[in-house]
Amino acid sequence: MLALFALSAGGCGSGDTSSSPADPARPLRVVATTTQVADFARNVGGDRVSVHQLLRPNVDPHDYEPSPADMRAIAEADVLVKNGVGLEKWLDETISAAGFDGPVVDASQGVPIRDGDPHIWHNPLNAKTMVATIEKGFAAADPGDAAAYQANQAAYDAKLDALDGAIAKKIDSIPPDRRKLVTNHDAFGYYLDRYKLTFVGSIIPSFDTSAELSAKQVSDLVAKIRATGVAAIFSEASLPPKTAEAIGREAGVTVVAGEDALYGDSLGPEGSAGATYLQMEEHNTDTIVNALRGTAA
Template identity: 75%
Template sequence: MLSPLARSLLAAALVVVFAGACGGTGTSSSTPADGAGAKALKVVATTTQVADFARNIGGDKAVIHQILKPNVDPHDYEPSPADIQAIAEADVVVKNGVGLEKWLDQVIASAGFSGTVVDASQGVVLRKGDGSEEEAAGDPHIWHNPLNVKIMTVNIEKAFAAKDSADAAAYEANLAAYDAKLDALDAENAKKIDSVPADRRKLVTNHDAFGYYIERYKLTFVGSIVPSFDTSAELSGKQIADIVAKIKTTGVTAIFSESSLPPKTAEAIGREAGVKVEASEDSLYGDTLGPEGSVGATYLQMETHNTDTIVSALKGVAA
């Protein structure tokens, strides 16, 4: 019996073949950037974060097809026929890397893609995993440190310029402008975190997605509700008792859930430990950006919102 992914790939392959036979391009969710013409660079980006980076670097010279939609878990995704057709037609595919998109290689093979694949994580110093198969490549949540994003966007800019040399100067200018925004974000994050008393800079999060952020801004990680980088993992009864005990003994003042994850377990642990739980549609953004119009709609907005939420909760300030 075919797996769900295999069925998706087979269906998509048939769509691509049919579209090619008819001489059409088929249906795509790609939306041209303002001013992008018929010869715009065709880019497929996997996650909400790398799609946002690609839009900032590509500007009006690129058309971006974003595979993952807001609040969709990237750890366990099954591509649609439209996604695979978009890859078949693309000039460049941008991925986060670090094992996050385990489904992508099969999709690329099924689509018959022969263009450039950009691993945005190249050059980023990775946090090690816990030795499990799921975390074998390391911690994939590299975007939670803006300095890592500076490396990721350089990788994207180089690939765009190599594939579309006529517009290389535009990509370079876009990179410089976004790089300045990342520097400003990083400095502002550090200033805000530094305003929290040192003995209150302790985090319990919904899952282990904020390691790069914690290291960058010198916070103390007490534990996570989900004991893994993978959001599908679950806590045992003993692990729940252990995390409650750690919260009580370390003086943690708040637990942070995520906008894309059910808050039920976090809220139960918060009640048991007697601490505040930040859990709503506008709580922390971990694996995904928010939908258009939300406080996490872009990377810069998301990281600013996360920092403001963390600082307010750790200071005990009402939202």
């Protein structure tokens, strides 16, 4: 499949007479892998970049298949931005098939990694590091607009600092003995570490959503939920809630799903509560706080 895409990408790129990335006549062509790094890229780049986002909202990054349009965008890109930490296992093959040989910005550079967990964006301080790395990548590819990228980064950093403070304040309102989470999969470790929440377990016992619980693991998780007094199980917008709901019924606890589901691996579509990174983390926090405090949204 990728070989066919490579032929398509090569054919479209062969007649390209576009100017260099530094040419002020056109924006820097950026391909971003995930919804999160695409949002960061747009905030850093502003009107000086054109961002092609590979993953669609609420699509599991573990299941991505490149489209012909994606392959063409990669082939013609000035810069490619990835999350890193092994999240995009498909990326190297895709880049090779597209014939892209430009700079790849690994947004995870400089982020302290916990046990190989790729969900680094769920700590706003990590997001600041990611944004700084993206800014450096854009400035290197387009030195003429470096000052604009730096100014955009500074403005977005202020928003991330405000987000971090607001989350901490909201989490502090949860009684300490109720700060316990069960989620669809283990995607929120950085968030839990940052805001001192306890991870009890996940429906999918892995960073990768393709894993499944065995019957014994389901039984053990139900017992742990009951023993620890967990107030709610949180489903995720990009994953089906069926298993979470079954475990919730057996354990006798509320399952937060539907419009209130957390945004874990992906941002939501435009107009949703998780359309941007800032909105996603605010929505997740409000959902967690309301459920664990036992208050209505």
